[in-house]
Amino acid sequence: MTTLPIAAPRATRTDTPVAGSRRWRAGLSQTMRAEWTKLASLRSTRWTLLITAAGTILVTFLASHGAVHHPKGWYQGFDPTNQSLAGLAVGSLVLGVLGILTISGEYGTGTIRSSLAAMPRRGVLFTAKVAVVGLSTLVLGEVLSFLSFFEGQAVLSGGAPTASLGQAGVLRAVALSGAFLALFALLGLGIGTVIRHTAGAIAVFAGVTFLVPILFNSISHGVARFAPELIFANSIAAVDRQSNALSVTIGVVFMLVYCAVALGLGAALFDRRDA
Amino acid sequence: MIVTRGLTKRYGNSVAVDSLSFNVSPGVVTGFLGPNGSGKSTTMRMILGLDRPDAGSALINGCAYSELAWPLREVGALLDAKAFHPGRSARDHLRWLAQANDIPPARVETVLDVVGLSAVADRRAGKFSLGMGQRLGIASALLGDPGVLLFDEPVNGLDPEGIRWVRHLLRDLASEGRTVLVSSHLINEMALTAERLVVIGRGALIAETSVDDFVARHQSEAVRVVTPTPQRFVAALSRAGARPAVNDDGSIVASGLTSADVGELAADQELTVHELTPLRASLEDVFMELTSASVEYRSHDHGAVPDALPTR
Numbered sequence: 001m002t003t004l005p006i007a008a009p010r011a012t013r014t015d016t017p018v019a020g021s022r023r024w025r026a027g028l029s030q031t032m033r034a035e036w037t038k039l040a041s042l043r044s045t046r047w048t049l050l051i052t053a054a055g056t057i058l059v060t061f062l063a064s065h066g067a068v069h070h071p072k073g074w075y076q077g078f079d080p081t082n083q084s085l086a087g088l089a090v091g092s093l094v095l096g097v098l099g100i101l102t103i104s105g106e107y108g109t110g111t112i113r114s115s116l117a118a119m120p121r122r123g124v125l126f127t128a129k130v131a132v133v134g135l136s137t138l139v140l141g142e143v144l145s146f147l148s149f150f151e152g153q154a155v156l157s158g159g160a161p162t163a164s165l166g167q168a169g170v171l172r173a174v175a176l177s178g179a180f181l182a183l184f185a186l187l188g189l190g191i192g193t194v195i196r197h198t199a200g201a202i203a204v205f206a207g208v209t210f211l212v213p214i215l216f217n218s219i220s221h222g223v224a225r226f227a228p229e230l231i232f233a234n235s236i237a238a239v240d241r242q243s244n245a246l247s248v249t250i251g252v253v254f255m256l257v258y259c260a261v262a263l264g265l266g267a268a269l270f271d272r273r274d275a
Numbered sequence: 276m277i278v279t280r281g282l283t284k285r286y287g288n289s290v291a292v293d294s295l296s297f298n299v300s301p302g303v304v305t306g307f308l309g310p311n312g313s314g315k316s317t318t319m320r321m322i323l324g325l326d327r328p329d330a331g332s333a334l335i336n337g338c339a340y341s342e343l344a345w346p347l348r349e350v351g352a353l354l355d356a357k358a359f360h361p362g363r364s365a366r367d368h369l370r371w372l373a374q375a376n377d378i379p380p381a382r383v384e385t386v387l388d389v390v391g392l393s394a395v396a397d398r399r400a401g402k403f404s405l406g407m408g409q410r411l412g413i414a415s416a417l418l419g420d421p422g423v424l425l426f427d428e429p430v431n432g433l434d435p436e437g438i439r440w441v442r443h444l445l446r447d448l449a450s451e452g453r454t455v456l457v458s459s460h461l462i463n464e465m466a467l468t469a470e471r472l473v474v475i476g477r478g479a480l481i482a483e484t485s486v487d488d489f490v491a492r493h494q495s496e497a498v499r500v501v502t503p504t505p506q507r508f509v510a511a512l513s514r515a516g517a518r519p520a521v522n523d524d525g526s527i528v529a530s531g532l533t534s535a536d537v538g539e540l541a542a543d544q545e546l547t548v549h550e551l552t553p554l555r556a557s558l559e560d561v562f563m564e565l566t567s568a569s570v571e572y573r574s575h576d577h578g579a580v581p582d583a584l585p586t587r
Contacts, residue, residue: 024375025344026375026377033375035371041364041370042362045363085363105360106360109361110358110359113320113323113354114358114372114415116323116325117346117350118347119346120343149445152533217530237406249582274326274327
């Protein structure tokens with residue numbers, strides 16, 4: 001490679017638009033496309049997908065299978081929808097980690113500097129990340145949630161009460177559970193942006209989503225139900241809620257607030273910090 | 276055209292870049308020279324808007340980097356050897372960069388070809404050697420065919436063949452009328468590549484000049500004299516206007532006079548000369564001397580300073 005045709009690119013020179021013309025410049029759509037390619041081109045993303053799908057299908061099977069062929073009294077207050085969505089807990093953790101990795105991975109590898117070189121307006125870059133992570137995990141979450149529901153009901157039909165989407169509250173529980181998976185990913189993205197280191201961010205994510213609230217539950221009873229994982233399991237994915245669970249509306253509001261705080265703090269720090 | 280004015284960056288109490296003002300013009304390779312830790316990388320990061328300056332500004336073609344409409348089409352940068360994800364292939368890395376600035380996908384193949392990575396483009400970048408990583412970084416910089424290019428230590432990790440290739444590349448880019456800023460801590464490398472120099476030490480500007488001027492101005496001539504009567508010789512040299520200095524081994528180094536001058540002086544004064552050697556400090560020595568006051572991480576091995584230099 002002694003002689004290289006570096007002069008050749010002249011021919012393909014892309015015309016540089018006049019600086020200051022606001023209409024023709026890189027914006028959200030280009031950045032979102034790039035973020036999507038980044039996400040889709042990583043092996044770790046494919047592994048994450050595989051683990052999420054396999055884990056969810058497996059846990060859904062185990063949870064549903066464990067609920068068949070019990071004496072009649074065992075089914076007092078049994079919620080077949082909730083039972084079939086138990087496997088989504090796996091997805092909530094793995095997608096949270098995926099959300100973390102989309103940003104902490106960039107800091108860990110130096111890719112963040114390439115990203116900011118391509119889109120120096122940090123608000124646009126962050127918005128693109130939020131949109132791509134949120135939308136892709138929303139689609140994935142809905143697929144997983146409905147898949148779990150149907151898989152679970154099929155297993156339960158072998159010897160336990162079942163639910164159908166037509167019953168009151170069932171469709172709401174399944175659809176909202178799918179959306180909640182996306183919220184876990186966004187919570188991870190926000191925490192990852194604040195912490196910037198993968199391991200530390202995962203620890204914080206696990207801490208806020210279930211560990212710390214459960215620990216505090218022994219001091220102040222009832223705190224645990226505000227933990228994102230418990231809101232998910234007991235309020236969102238449930239049709240017949242337990243008496244101590246938050247209502248669906250309050251559960252959704254709390255989860256949205258958690259995400260907004262994490263993403264808001266992340267966005268503010270992202271805008272300010274050196275890369 | 277890159278223009279910095281009063282660019283300043285502090286980390287706690289230490290000043291990494293100290294009110295730095297310089298211009299980088301199109302059409303020539305400008306070497307950005309300074310010892311390790313002198314603030315070259317920080318300056319480049321501030322030009323690219325990655326680090327926020329505490330004071331001052333850096334403008335590219337009159338715009339702050341963040342105001343550029345299509346940043347990658349206007350500025351290409353090689354910052355570190357690794358600004359890509361090891362899990363992503365070289366082609367995918369360039370593909371997302373191209374998408375981010377609406378650069379035609381065909382450009383990806385062009386730059387892969389230019390840097391010689393076409394054959395390994397689908398391999399994960401994490402498997403690349405340092406030199407291949409450097410080539411991928413250069414490909415990223417060239418992707419948008421930008422008029423302004425910044426390279427931070429581009430020959431790091433390259434084999435001699437690669438180093439030669441980078442030198443040619445930089446000069447070709449400049450000869451096409453582009454603005455090219457290349458950082459290095461090796462002045463000899465810059466003497467081979469660059470036409471202009473911006474020299475910094477401890478974050479402050481030491482010189483902004485052409486390489487030729489820099490060499491002419493700073494490459495002082497001196498004469499080494501060995502004589503059995505050093506004291507008389509020093510006195511005679513001083514009277515003649517030279518600045519003599521006596522080395523530990525008793526030899527004298529006189530700067531400001533040519534060897535012919537010293538020889539005639541010796542004949543005039545009937546002084547015995549055992550040895551008369553013209554000295555020319557190497558470019559490296561000049562650079563060392565110029566920046567020695569500003570070296571951040573100085574080793575205490577004074578043997579590293581060649582004794583050919585006039586001692587002060």
